[in-house]
Amino acid sequence: MSSSSIPNADKSGSLKLIIATTIGSIFEIFDFIAFVFLSPILAELFFPKELASKAIWFTYLTIAISYLLRPIGGIILGHLGDKYGRKSVFSLSILLMSVPSLLIGIMPTYASIGYAATGVLILMRILQGFSVGGEVPGSITYIAEKFKHSNYFFACAWLTFGANFAVSVGSQSIRLLAEYTSHDFMLSIGWRIPFIFGSLLTVIGFYIRKSISESEAYQQIQQQKRHSKVPFFELLKNYRYPVVSGILLAIIVSLTTSIFHVFLPNLFVTYFHFELSQTAGISSAGAMTMALASLLFAYLTRFFNPIKILQASLIILAIIFAGISSGLINLNTIDRLYLWVIIISFCLAGINGLFFALLADLFPTQVRYSGIAVCYNIAYIFGAGITPLWTSSILELTHSYHYISLICLIIAVISLINSHNIKKLTNYSK
16 A cells, blocks of 8 residues: 555544544453453452452453454454445444443442342443454454555554553553542442443544545445455455464464553562552553554554564564563563563554554455454454463462463564565565
8 A cells, every 4th residue: 555645535534533443442442451450349349259269360251251252243243344334333333332331330239239240240241342343343444444545554553552542541540549549439439430431432432433434445345346245254265364364463462462561560469469559550651652652663664664664573572572581581570560561562562553554454345344353353362362361370370470471472473474474465575
């Protein structure tokens, strides 16, 4: 895709589209961050006291279950988006995300209705997982097709900015709530605030999305009647190689961001007795670093081959993970954890700022929504969905983060090898 200016494009319409997609990205991650950082409180409120020692594990299992539903939501919403248009599904998905969040924020707890509260909480997370499975892929598809004549790497990077901005704001919000309110307040009202706020944010996104137009690329296949009857089946039949490459491209981002921005700082509270206010600050600093750096690296694709940026970032990350795994890099103090999370976040931005646009490049218009949905959601099951389970298990068994970093190293090396496949499948071979 060229990097020339957008022909016949309404700048206000372009800005509106970026805002509409970014709000969805912000809400998805903000809600997820709220659930993760409030997990100790949610475990206390929605599980019986006799399961107190395992309640946090069950809460993480709830997160994993919601991620397992993402591919199903992605397949169904992706099918609808490829077959009937991006706009309607794009508006529907954000509403489907907001309702469960609102219900979580106002529902009674285990003390009031017993296991019914536990069941409703899990059900709401399942519904959110289903809807999120189509939300982010829909945003990527819309942005990539709307900005195909411009620097669409930079346009797609605003989704990354929104997600990481949400991590930063979400973690800081939880930190401030925990720091300036009492534990009793958090147990009664405080934990509800992030979920209710997040659901109200989506109303703005829905209102903006109602006024945007269908993408030109999709209008073309409508006019030419080149729809796929069942996009998912066509994807499996003709695009298996791009699907595998897309999953491997996305998994390094989902794994590393979920570990270093969300779960590892949070788990350090449990296993290394750090303060929640300190670890939330680490998550915020790392996420904001990556949010800003992602825009920088996306802009640099105007001057440098995006595959080269991707490969250089992966090499540096692999070196850092090797240093942590071997013990050459130590994360045992707050200052060191801050420093290395920020460094890792900056390097990861060289991947995170580009991979949405590269995912869109892997598939043609008629299966693009479905293709992105399958790659993104499967990668996030393994990269983020089950991460709290295996990371907490490793720390509980070994009381060492070195094995976690070793897994990151292995994934980084695999991703580096896969970058050569991405190079062949896209138009960035020079």
